[in-house]
Amino acid sequence: MEDAGIEEAEVSGGAEFAPALVAAHPLGSSVAVAVGPELRVFDLKAGSAVSLSDDSGGSSHSDAIRAISFSANGVLFASAGDDKLVKVWKTDSWCCIRTITSEKRASAVAISNDGTHLTFADKFGVVWLVTMEESVGGQKPTDNKPVSILGHYCSIITSMKFSPDGRYIATADRDFKIRITLFPERPLRGVHEIQSFCLGHTDFVSCIAFTCLSEGPSFLLSGGGDSTVRLWDYINGCLLDTCQVRDKVEELIETSETGDNNLAVTDICPTNDGSLVAVAIQSLNGVMLLACDLVTKKLSFLKVMTMEKSYIPTSLSSSFSADLLWTVMGASNMPNQATSQLFTRLKIIPNFKKDPLASSDHVPTVLEDSEVPHGEKLLLALQGSLDIGKQEEVLASVLAALKVSMHKMLVKKHYSEERREQRKRGRNDKKIKKRNICSSCDHRFVACT
Amino acid sequence: MAQTTGLPSRVAAQPSSLASSPKRAARLARAARAAFRPRHRRRLVSSSGTRAAAASRSRETPPLSRLAEACLSPSLSPDEAVLIAGGDGPAMTRGGDGANGGGQKQGAGKLPRKRFYRARAHSNPLSDSHFPIPISPDEVDLSQHYPRYFPAGEGDAAAPRIRFADVGCGFGGLLVGLSTLFPDTLMIGMELRDKVTEYVKERILALRASNPGKYDNISVVRTNSMKYIPNYFRKAQLSKMFFLFPDPHFKEKNHRRRVISMQLLDEYAYVMEVGGIIYTITDVEELGEWMRSCLEKHPLFEAIPEEEIKADPVVKLLSTATEEGQKVARNGGQTFQAIFRRISLQEE
Numbered sequence: 128m129e130d131a132g133i134e135e136a137e138v139s140g141g142a143e144f145a146p147a148l149v150a151a152h153p154l155g156s157s158v159a160v161a162v163g164p165e166l167r168v169f170d171l172k173a174g175s176a177v178s179l180s181d182d183s184g185g186s187s188h189s190d191a192i193r194a195i196s197f198s199a200n201g202v203l204f205a206s207a208g209d210d211k212l213v214k215v216w217k218t219d220s221w222c223c224i225r226t227i228t229s230e231k232r233a234s235a236v237a238i239s240n241d242g243t244h245l246t247f248a249d250k251f252g253v254v255w256l257v258t259m260e261e262s263v264g265g266q267k268p269t270d271n272k273p274v275s276i277l278g279h280y281c282s283i284i285t286s287m288k289f290s291p292d293g294r295y296i297a298t299a300d301r302d303f304k305i306r307i308t309l310f311p312e313r314p315l316r317g318v319h320e321i322q323s324f325c326l327g328h329t330d331f332v333s334c335i336a337f338t339c340l341s342e343g344p345s346f347l348l349s350g351g352g353d354s355t356v357r358l359w360d361y362i363n364g365c366l367l368d369t370c371q372v373r374d375k376v377e378e379l380i381e382t383s384e385t386g387d388n389n390l391a392v393t394d395i396c397p398t399n400d401g402s403l404v405a406v407a408i409q410s411l412n413g414v415m416l417l418a419c420d421l422v423t424k425k426l427s428f429l430k431v432m433t434m435e436k437s438y439i440p441t442s443l444s445s446s447f448s449a450d451l452l453w454t455v456m457g458a459s460n461m462p463n464q465a466t467s468q469l470f471t472r473l474k475i476i477p478n479f480k481k482d483p484l485a486s487s488d489h490v491p492t493v494l495e496d497s498e499v500p501h502g503e504k505l506l507l508a509l510q511g512s513l514d515i516g517k518q519e520e521v522l523a524s525v526l527a528a529l530k531v532s533m534h535k536m537l538v539k540k541h542y543s544e545e546r547r548e549q550r551k552r553g554r555n556d557k558k559i560k561k562r563n564i565c566s567s568c569d570h571r572f573v574a575c576t
Numbered sequence: 577m578a579q580t581t582g583l584p585s586r587v588a589a590q591p592s593s594l595a596s597s598p599k600r601a602a603r604l605a606r607a608a609r610a611a612f613r614p615r616h617r618r619r620l621v622s623s624s625g626t627r628a629a630a631a632s633r634s635r636e637t638p639p640l641s642r643l644a645e646a647c648l649s650p651s652l653s654p655d656e657a658v659l660i661a662g663g664d665g666p667a668m669t670r671g672g673d674g675a676n677g678g679g680q681k682q683g684a685g686k687l688p689r690k691r692f693y694r695a696r697a698h699s700n701p702l703s704d705s706h707f708p709i710p711i712s713p714d715e716v717d718l719s720q721h722y723p724r725y726f727p728a729g730e731g732d733a734a735a736p737r738i739r740f741a742d743v744g745c746g747f748g749g750l751l752v753g754l755s756t757l758f759p760d761t762l763m764i765g766m767e768l769r770d771k772v773t774e775y776v777k778e779r780i781l782a783l784r785a786s787n788p789g790k791y792d793n794i795s796v797v798r799t800n801s802m803k804y805i806p807n808y809f810r811k812a813q814l815s816k817m818f819f820l821f822p823d824p825h826f827k828e829k830n831h832r833r834r835v836i837s838m839q840l841l842d843e844y845a846y847v848m849e850v851g852g853i854i855y856t857i858t859d860v861e862e863l864g865e866w867m868r869s870c871l872e873k874h875p876l877f878e879a880i881p882e883e884e885i886k887a888d889p890v891v892k893l894l895s896t897a898t899e900e901g902q903k904v905a906r907n908g909g910q911t912f913q914a915i916f917r918r919i920s921l922q923e924e
């Protein structure tokens with residue numbers, strides 16, 4: 128049933144479901160939510176919604192934003208999406224200083240730790256590089272067009288991050304792969320040396336995040352369609368530990384609700400000190416917490432922080448300064464959705480660090496709407512509405528869309544046997560017509576049988 | 577037997593002992609080749625001069641190692657000439673994938689016939705796959721591929737690893753040629769088309785069956801090399817990679833389907849050891865230039881000096897060992913090769 132729906136949508140060229148995203152400023156000065164083409168920013172210092180401005184001379188987002196990211200020092204912010212635009216914002220003024228046009232839809236974006244380069248991935252799995260500063264060692268290309276630096280051959284890159292020391296760029300894809308590539312000081316001369324592949328996921332990888340003990344070595348965390356969170360020694364491509372979240376979730380929610388593919392990990396977010404990982408899981412109303420011991424290199428289940436029934440977060444983020452875990456639920460590109468309905472729901476988990484969360488059950492686990500910093504002002508700005516009634520309606524449809532979302536975006540197309548035969552036949556028909564030209568590569572048959 | 581293999585009965589009736597004469601082996605190989613070729617092309621080839629040239633060369637009674645070269649079709653190795661001649665090998669046990677299992681079309685030790693394995697001329701490397709993919713190199717079951725090197729139940733830490741990869745191996749002629757040249761090196765062919773992969777499996781099984789102790793070091797997997805190379809090989813595992821007569825993908829918009837590109841070279845560099853050699857050859861000049869320029873631009877590869885290339889016994893096989901190579905040779909086509917060494921990144 129589901130499959131039929133998916134294929135129809137593909138045939139009719141229907142846009143793909145796009146989950147709402149949240150990103151907290153690393154120093155806690157603002158928080159951004161993206162849903163559809165809308166970017167909503169709240170200034171936590173001033174306590175007011177930010178109105179974005181644009182000095183870049185480029186157009187504004189007109190289709191779903193697929194990725195947002197702050198630079199490590201919080202000075203820059205980038206947004207990229209289905210409209211093939213990559214926009215760079217200065218976070219002091221929230222003015223867009225650069226609009227880059229991609230040839231293809233963008234699926235991931237990251238800013239190098241020193242803020243000198245921006246990378247984005249397109250839907251063909253190619254990563255492009257743009258120089259941010261006017262002159263970095265005088266190597267600014269004259270036209271400053273994006274330069275392709277690496278590629279995951281025809282796979283969608285789902286997540287892209289720089290390592291804490293800035294030496295590596297990590298890219299994850301839907302073909303179960305995570306690639307760690309050395310990011311040289313002068314990346315325009317080429318980014319060719321692969322440090323490792325982290326292979327172990329048995330389904331698409333949906334999210335990656337670096338984590339480390341203060342001043343210690345860093346590690347990579349990943350989550351995916353196989354309902355696991357994994358811990359990696361990414362320098363050597365060694366899998367250190369795997370945490371199956373499926374069993375835990377199935378204990379918590381009635382099994383009737385959990386179809387086969389509905390327990391994909393959709394996002395992960397480590398605490399500052401590396402001791403915890405928050406996990407968002409499809410079909411789980413709440414956030415799962417894992418204890419992450421970077422000394423013994425173990426991941427273990429800690430607890431589930433349950434939220435109201437229809438609240439299944441699509442994105443997680445925390446800042447380095449405040450111990451808040453921001454979660455958001457929402458989606459765009461859903462059937463029959465008007466753009467005026469781009470609601471999201473936002474929830475915050477306070478005390479996002481190990482001790483209070485692990486040791487006591489008395490600590491509030493999720494902030495009530497009235498307890499949220501800046502209260503209604505913030506909620507109105509980031510959610511788009513305070514009307515809970517309307518919200519519920521929207522959340523219900525998001526919930527439905529979530530059930531098929533990962534299929535659409537990530538899971539490989541599993542054609543039914545019959546359809547595959549049909550496709551094959553279609554191809555053969557073509558072949559008969561143009562006997563000696565290959566239908567897939569225009570090479571003459573005689574040369575290659 | 578002659579019926580089931582469809583070979584000319586005169587050839588199939590030859591007892592295997594005949595093959596002890598290299599001259600005869602060469603003749604049998606030619607006959608077998610003729611049987612292999614699609615009917616319509618047979619006449620064409622026999623009327624060309626190349627066949628006579630090969631015959632006169634084979635009159636010098638070359639040593640076995642040279643025999644391959646003497647045959648117009650070294651991919652049909654002297655050992656296979658024996659096979660075609662009806663040398664019944666020991667029965668094989670089948671099961672699993674790799675060269676240790678596969679199709680059931682032939683009797684033990686019989687060379688598979690290509691026409692059972694015809695497939696579309698090219699597969700589209702962009703389309704989604706339906707073949708098993710190892711999650712990581714740890715999951716590649718070498719005992720399935722090289723049973724003699726991995727006797728059942730013996731876990732060996734110092735077990736050998738695959739060292740050569742023939743990417744887009746087609747009908748496997750290069751593997752067969754390399755197998756005896758490097759009898760202690762494990763090598764694998766990677767091929768996208770499943771029927772072609774099945775053919776290579778059967779071919780290797782047949783060779784093993786009739787030549788006990790030989791051809792145990794070659795195998796084949798069906799996979800999309802453009803996507804899954806890192807799933808098969810660890811960092812710095814390979815010492816040689818081969819890209820012989822890859823699909824040209826002429827159109828500019830299809831260049832990204834080419835099996836040599838700057839981005840894919842990153843992955844090849846990753847699985848190759850420093851000092852390892854990448855061999856490419858094509859009869860399409862434009863593609864030859866493309867492959868060379870990618871390799872020249874890539875900081876992890878450097879061109880190998882001409883003298884060194886001449887001394888490399890492998891180079892000869894590039895244009896002679898595979899089905900494509902022979903076809904090009906038969907048609908008197910030109911070839912363009914680029915042979916480069918994996919180097920470590922130069923620090924400035």
Ligand SMILES: C[S@@+](CC[C@H](N)C(=O)[O-])C[C@H]1O[C@@H](n2cnc3c(N)ncnc32)[C@H](O)[C@@H]1O
Nearest residue numbers: 575701744745746767768800801820898899900
């Ligand atoms: C022109 S043939 C050459 C075969 C062989 N190397 C020879 O010289 O006879 C190219 C082969 O590469 C295979 N191929 C193309 N793309 C491939 C891919 N992505 N992975 C594995 N094999 C591929 C094709 O199926 C075809 O058999």
